[in-house]
Amino acid sequence: MRTSIATVSLSGSLTEKLTAAARAGFDGVEIFENDLLASPLTPEEVRARCADLGLTIDLYQPMRDIEAVPADEFARNLRRARAKFAVMNRLGADTVLVCSSVSPLAVDDDALAAGQLARLADLAQDFGVRVAYEALAWGRHVSTYDHAWRIVETAGHPALGTCLDSFHILSRGSDPKAIGDIPGEKIFFLQLADAPLPAMDVLQWSRHHRRFPGQGGFDVAGLLRHVLRAGYDGPLSLEVFNDVFRQAEAGPTAVDARRSLLVLQEEVGLGALPPPVVPTGVAFAELVTPDAEPVTSLLGALGFARTARHRSKPVDLWERGEARVLVNTGPATLPHARRGPGGGTAADGTRLAAVGLESPDPAGAARRAEALLTPVLPRRRADGDAPLDAVSAPDGTELFLCATNRPQLPDWRADFTDLPGIAAARDGVRIDHLSLTQPWHHFDEAVLFHRAVLGLDAQESVDVADPYGLLRSRAVSTADGAVRIPLTVGAAPGDDTAHARHIALGTPDVVAAARRFTEAGGRLLPIPANYYDDLAARYEFTDAELATYRELGILYDRDAHGVFRHCYTRTVGRVFIELVQRDGGYQGYGAANAPVRLAAQHTAR
Known part of the structure; x- marks a missing residue:
């Protein structure tokens, strides 16, 4: 029996996926639409490449949200399908996978679904294409293979059959016995996959993917309120099983855990933290680089002007509209070394290392950060430098708490000397x-x-x-x-x-x-x-x-x-x-x- 593999099952570019499939001995492939859209090859070139490799294109997939929709939506779907079928002709593929709809527009009407799929099959037949209809396990109204087959049977069109997928069938606990009642010629395609049994899902979730409060989607604060109203006065204890945390350094993970409890207590009214100071904009982005020329050429082509120079550090200010970029060419440091603004660059090339955030209260924002175990970074300041505070994000990015042209607040812009005769465009960028x-x-x-x-x-x-x-x-x-x-x-x-x-x-x-x-x-x-x-x-x-x-x-x-x-x-x-x-x-x-x-x-x- 011939073998085939979907390109979505493999990593890399479409060319790399096709080569890997051929080398492994597959006879054919399913072309996943995203792989084609992202490929620089035309459909004709993909077809030729498959032929050179000895591969047939057995399926083009997926086509989504087609059936059981209002007439105007279905008309748009047919327009979309016509374009897809034309692409398939260019590819040399003769079977398309149509998944049962998950669209909120879809209605629970098998007769309408059958009628619209028959019309789709009419169009497909004009292009020499067959339609394989598959029940997604999470389909809005059609989620089992036997239901999908009843719709196909009702439609009664020679260019319409069904696709059977082992995952969608077995994950819902459907009995595959009834597959024997489907005529073999109406099974247009078979897709095979395995997966852990459903009984393992919650267990795996629990033992490997728990997170600290505030990092997931559960209403932990609501639960805690109920516990506190019941009179509980014991400790708030974290029990978190997480593969990532078990491989990360214990120190930073413990800080993260403690921070999550501080925020949780704030949400339920236990303990007081300095209030959040929400930033109001981006003051600047800082690029550090060992070679300024490629960066400045890029900025120049983008219409930025070099408007100012830092008074004591090798940092230039480039501006266009309201956008500001600092270009730092200081001596190389480790990527996540703690430094002051303009304190150095990474040895691995140009990178985005720091961000200035406009703050209505920089000092208040710093107090909030320190209360949440994020200390203000030490900074080397020259005489006259603005007292600008920064904190480090978990990835090492420095976040400067800034005020730009704000009365009574230190202005980071004062650390720069304007270059004479240069003005940035004021064009809304x-x-x-x-x-x-x-x-x-x-x-x-x-x-x-x-x-x-x-x-x-x-x-x-x-x-x-x-x-x-x-x-x-x-x-x-x-x-x-x-x-x-x-x-x-x-x-x-x-x-x-x-x-x-x-x-x-x-x-x-x-x-x-x-x-x-x-x-x-x-x-x-x-x-x-x-x-x-x-x-x-x-x-x-x-x-x-x-x-x-x-x-x-x-x-x-x-x-x-x-x-x-x-x-x-x-x-x-x-x-x-x-x-x-x-x-x-x-x-x-x-x-x-x-x-x-x-x-x-x-x-x-």
Whole structure:
């Protein structure tokens, strides 16, 4: 019997996955859509590559949220499907996987689902494509294989069959005996996987993935209130089983644990901490580098001007609009060495080492940090230097508590001497967000730190596909978005070393900003053409608009609030710049585009 493997099961670029499958002796592959979208190869080139390797393309997957939806939504789905089928023809794939819908628009109507799947199969048949319908274990209305088969049988279309997946069947405890009642010719595809038994889930969760209060999603404070109202007056004791904590240093972990209890007691009214002082903006981002030329060339092409020089340290201030970047070329130090502003650089190349946060009360923010076991860092000050306090985040990033042009408060800007005759453009550019890659064993600690010490709100954690695995990301921000910091970590020790940090610059017109950058000699990250083919299938653009996005490598996303357009510079050392345009109150960070960006950066490296 022939063998096949889904490209999503393997790490690396699509080319690397195909080569690995062929070398292992597989006869064919399932092409996972994200792998194609992130590949610089055209569908025709992927088809030729598979042929050269002796691989057939047995399935293209997945197509989601198609059936049992309102007529206008289904019309959009057919438009999307037509584009997918055209891509499949270019690939030479003749079977597509359609997952049972998880869309909130889907209704519990088997007749409607069967009718719409039959119409989808009609369209597929015009392209020489078959549709394999699969029940996701978490499908909104269709979650078992026998239910999916009843819908396929009702539809009665020759180009519509079912896909059987061992995980989705066995994870729900379904009896596979009834598979024998399905005609063999209507089983269009079989996917096999194993997994721990369901009885192990909570046990594994308990023994390996517990976290300290405030780092997860449980309402620990609500529980504690009930306990206290019952009259409990004993100790608050932590019992946390966590593989990460067991591999990290005991000292920092104990500090993190104690901090979590201090915050928990604050939430329930036990004990008093200095109140949180929420930052109001980003004063500056500091890049440290052993070689200023690549950094200053990048900033210059982005329209920044070198406006000032530190009075006593090799640090230059670059400005554009409201965005400020410090470029530090001091003597090399260890990456996480404690230092004062301008105190040194890392030997491993350019990196984002410090952030200045605008604070309405820097002294109060420092008191809050110290009460939560985050001491103010020692700083070497020259005569006349501003008394600027900084604390160290768990990953070693220095966070300076700043006041810029604020009466009666020390101004860090006073440490710099203006360069004569140079003025920065005042055009609305600002620092939109700062993406900080975290060491794998500090991720949960970092979330709690930014929430508790800085008073930022934490959003839900998301997983982002990378060519070599998954990245976990969780953003912290102020309520008004004045400070946004996505925190990202790899899935295992060492994963963080491959991923650069970046500064996102907000601009009112990302297309104009990208053009100015390229005209000034800057290089934007190229994005595969497959991404734009898919974008055109998902959204409607004018030909000129889509051509502009292709030309400049601009990515596109939208949420319930608005639209997000963004593009990326090439990486310098371990830093790159993102240009972003938020319209209509868009809240996110373009996470849907992250797999394509990460793959493009991998290709560029």
